[in-house]
Amino acid sequence: MSRVYNFSAGPAVLPVPVLEEVAANLVDYHGQGMSLLEMSHRGAIFTGIIEETRALLRELLAVPETHEILFLQGGGHLQFSMVPLNLLGAAAEATYIVNGTWSKKAAAEAQKFCHVNVITPAAHASLPDKDDIHVPNDAAYLYYCMNETVDGLEFNYVPPAPSCVPLVADISSNFLSRSVDFSRHALVFAGAQKNFGPAGLTVVILRKDLLGLADEACPTMLNYEVHVQGKSMYNTPPTFPIWVANLVCKWIKAEGGVEEMDRRARERSRLVYEAIDRSEGFYTSAIAPAHRSRMNVVFHLAEEALTDLFIREAEKVNLFNLKGHRSVGGLRASLYNAMPVEGARDLRNFMFEFVRRHG
């Protein structure tokens, strides 16, 4: 077997022991004579898996009893609609911090449901200044994207909101890579395919007192309360992604937990950012060091025409999927939990080597 280093932004690299465990038990799930993919979600085996996954997430992220954990479908995109549908209540407006591709898309969707008050950073490719975040007391919630996957920006502070305004965060691309302060966050959500498992599963962690605000007209499947009451089994849940996510949780726990994931994320991203910063302008990053993402390193070649050559030569040394998002161009190295630190080190060495050859 030969595995490459896969820097894809998502669906993304998964831990090899998880893939091996799935492969070994795919056809015959631990002696049951059938695959988990063929089993009822109401049976003891799957209900055991979903409950254990919920308990593992509660433990790994220290989720307090004030919050519920839901396993849903529809990706991050469906949350762009579910958040306003469930949290607006009688309020006429919500506040969105828009500093990248995903927060922009979320704010545009919310505009279908309410007036959106937008906070933008003073400079492109940055975070707003903490002191520039003013949220009216009657806003239904304050929304932000903790890690902008396309643009390579990550919040290094929790946006301040009045205590009566719930704070909502899209944590799709940095889920389980750092701790979340649930005394400040009323709702967080994450699509699984970046850091948690295969595509097809979305995790929502929300404070119980937010339930019950949805309008009568809210479609049943989009109502958080329905899914809380159904313990995420109102309808058939995505059983296969939940099984894989269960194994990812166990892997994270065995590797040292979320704190260790954070340490590795800092280490990996530091290696790659150093290669950019030491290149004397050969590689460029538009993002201020304090706002740089630990998960998605976005950079450009000063000589843009060398980008395709960079990608081709990287593949020759097993470094794959480094092309930047089509909207920003350039290069992007996504360095999720399952990326070994050696992968980041190999990329850094290749980057130095590429400067020597083409600089």
Ligand SMILES: *Cc1c(COP(=O)(O)O)cnc(C)c1O
């Ligand atoms: C990938 C991503 C999304 C969209 O996720 P889908 O599952 O494709 O809907 C939303 N927000 C962030 C931060 C992402 O990285």
